[in-house]
Amino acid sequence: MTENEYSLRFLNCELNYLSVTDGSAIFMQGDTAVIAGVYGPVESKLHKMFYNKANVEASFRPMKGPPSVNDRLMESYIKDVCEASLITSLYPASSISVNIQELEDCGGLLASVINASCLALINSGLAMKFIFAAVCCMIDKESENVIIDPNMKQLNNAKAAFTCVFDNLNKDIICCQTSGRFTEKELLKSIEMCRETVQTIFTFYRDIVTKYATAI
């Protein structure tokens, strides 16, 4: 394994990018860019209210056009991952909404969306059990090698692609999404490689927070 195989595309982020939201982030991973904004806790609609925890909502807007059925699955990933990390019992009868706007998709959109929503949640100051980070990887059709964080060009040659989300406590798997066909061995190896890489993103988060905390 060379070091290069574990490296991610260039990461860039600006926190508190939007003025009105309670927490926001613009996040770039290679050329894939998304904006995330978090509102919460805010007053909840009566029919969506839980008396013992906050209601977490997610909305995803694609680069062009109104959100379609295809984006529902994306929203369910965002919602379930955010809900897992937030301590929702601290904000009963309220609502937390995570809004994502896609700016550019050059591969690994789901991973970028998840990472952006984590940064927005960090920026919002909502209480969280842990933070999470997503890594995308793929298996090349010809060489059968695992490529971490592929771009669009590489993805076109993929036999299978995986997106895994890990927490920062034990690096356990929060979310896993796959496409294509693969064997059990390939899946487990890819997850293992993603896990090795995910620390880079957690370090990136810490650097970003350090940069902002010292400025304030």
Add this chain to the structure above:
Amino acid sequence: MEAKAEKIVMPGDIIKDTQLLNKKQKIILGPGLRTDGETVYACKAGILKHRSNVFYVDNFQKRYIPSQGENVVGIVTQKAGDIYKVDIGASEQASLSYLAFEGSSKKNRPNIQIGDIVYAKLLVASKDMEPEIVCVDSFGKKGKLGVLSTNGMLFTCSLSLVRKILKPNCPLLRLLSDELKYELAVGINGKIWIKSKTSVEDTIAVANAILAAEYTVPSEFPQLCDSIMKSLVKLK
């Protein structure tokens, strides 16, 4: 991940410093920290602060979560029977009884209109209940609390900025008062009300100085005040 005081912590980090203290000593965990059994975890991202046996995380936040005893600035949005509804920037509107003013009684109601700005103290604040604010202390005296005059200016900023300028050793407000005459009510909920005795320009200058302080270190506050004053002189 382990973390030490005055270090950056992220949600999920284990805080080890609390174990260094004497076992018999009580440890007080402030905002941003939680316990799971014996272990202390951070649940917000920011700087871990430590003063004797008190630990807390100083983090960036915009949304206000009500906490008992804090002084807040709010806008009256509704009159509903015996109570006023006040927007204090939290997830729910706070209620303010018309009896919670100095000298008010069933016959002598305070004269409060919708849109008025009040400076009040949180009497009840819990995650499960509607927050309740009052404009009197426990002796029935109003002190500094009450309705703020209508010809001031209200603006919103982040909660961390409010905490920064309210620190006892923060020189900003003192430096500003050397140059300008103004009245100020700072709510810990990120709402600040300002009224200058002299002119509108002065009011805006003070507001700008406070907003600019967000990304300025305290040692550079004198320069900040200077530049604000210079631009004010130019205007006049």
Add this chain to the structure above:
Amino acid sequence: MESQYKTIHPAKYLRDHFASNIRPDGREFMSFRPVSVCVGSITKADGSALVKIGNTTVVCGIKAELACPKAESPDCGFIVPNVELAPLSSPKFRPGPPSEESQCISKLIEKILINSEAIDLKSLCIHKDKLAWVLYCDIISLDYDGSVIDACTTSLMAALKILTLPTVDYTPETGSIKIDKKNRIHIPLKQLAICTTFAIFDNQLLITDPTEDEEKHSLSTINIVFNEDDMCFVHKSGGIPVSQNLFSTCIIKAKNHGNQVRKLILAAVNCKT
């Protein structure tokens, strides 16, 4: 007494069962409910199947129509799976436009179908750029008692397996279409993808094939889909983090269960034909 306890403390009721190493319906943690498959249950449909997993009942009917292929893929037909969670199947569903949940399940089923490469879309094409089959696969839940994705996938695969299409005679010069409804052909189904659902509770307790009550109180669910010799979909949308070991356990279990259900479908189809 038991039913009152269940109504008042549903979560504790479940936990107490788990503490004595049993599930409320008497199953062990890693056992499955009986699966039954009935193919060709809707005579008017081109292909259909009714699948029961314990109480969960799902019916799938496939309707074939002719259409013009898309310009970007002129030699491919279409498969449009649609899952409807009927109000009949559970009190939590209301009549009206499809809920978010049913949209998500539809999308998942579509992904499973595409990823498994069960059907070559090219085999649905009748004449390049002119005529192709569209398979509308309507999957309707009749009884919603957990692991509904498993039931949907199984019913869809069984229905595709038994699907026959009328032979079409197309003359491109005149554009005339002659349909011979008597003489029907099978579409080759290359794979039989089988989905297995797992639910996870406190302390990383893993159970297979959860019922609705178990699913509702679980901290997370995992769906793993197996083809005959490889995997084609893994779905865990969030919830409590799980360790890699637990993940491997799920994969092994899903593989075994997949093989059993696959045999069942083949047996059902063989009986019919």
